[in-house]
Amino acid sequence: AQSVTQPDIHITVSEGASLELRCNYSYGATPYLFWYVQSPGQGLQLLLKYFSGDTLVQGIKGFEAEFKRSQSSFNLRKPSVHWSDAAEYFCAVVPGGTSYGKLTFGQGTILTVHP
Amino acid sequence: AAGVIQSPRHLIKEKRETATLKCYPIPRHDTVYWYQQGPGQDPQFLISFYEKMQSDKGSIPDRFSAQQFSDYHSELNMSSLELGDSALYFCASSLDRGGNTIYFGEGSWLTVV
Numbered sequence: 119a120q121s122v123t124q125p126d127i128h129i130t131v132s133e134g135a136s137l138e139l140r141c142n143y144s145y146g147a148t149p150y151l152f153w154y155v156q157s158p159g160q161g162l163q164l165l166l167k168y169f170s171g172d173t174l175v176q177g178i179k180g181f182e183a184e185f186k187r188s189q190s191s192f193n194l195r196k197p198s199v200h201w202s203d204a205a206e207y208f209c210a211v212v213p214g215g216t217s218y219g220k221l222t223f224g225q226g227t228i229l230t231v232h233p
Numbered sequence: 234a235a236g237v238i239q240s241p242r243h244l245i246k247e248k249r250e251t252a253t254l255k256c257y258p259i260p261r262h263d264t265v266y267w268y269q270q271g272p273g274q275d276p277q278f279l280i281s282f283y284e285k286m287q288s289d290k291g292s293i294p295d296r297f298s299a300q301q302f303s304d305y306h307s308e309l310n311m312s313s314l315e316l317g318d319s320a321l322y323f324c325a326s327s328l329d330r331g332g333n334t335i336y337f338g339e340g341s342w343l344t345v346v
Binding site: 154 | 244268275277289291334335336340342
């Protein structure tokens, strides 16, 4: 079955440290890939997306993600985390060629940032 | 810039009552999506509309219905509410369904007591 997995439910990092959030997908073909961030009680904000082309994607707020077809992964990274990055992060996919709005989300990773 | 507007932001209903959520997409956006996010859960796709016609259907209960109106706003109607319907309901919109980023509203919190 098609699925999206975020193996880490909760990650804690110190401010200024680097960050990597993992995302793996299981689809027959390369889907379209997204990362969203959700602050408590807030909506979902798109950080970045990958459709095709360069496998290293730059997003907002200093985030980037790398698509690795061989590993079916789309991990999110940030070289230096700020306290305001504390939130929940969702990886999401859409099967290629379908509506970009019918997203399937991973379970989410809660990021805590220590001062 | 204008964003997706959802109303009401918070709603408390009793079991077996009916609730209606409204969504106003970003101007010129013609596609609307509804998602349900239960407590501690990831968002689940419910239904979408393109040019006022239903375009996709996900895990939407039969007790729920939705439509998109001529001004492109959408309403999600939920009847015979159950405790398990308590969730954050997101609306999102995009400019055509084929190739653009979707933008989410801040959600409507529904609590069923």
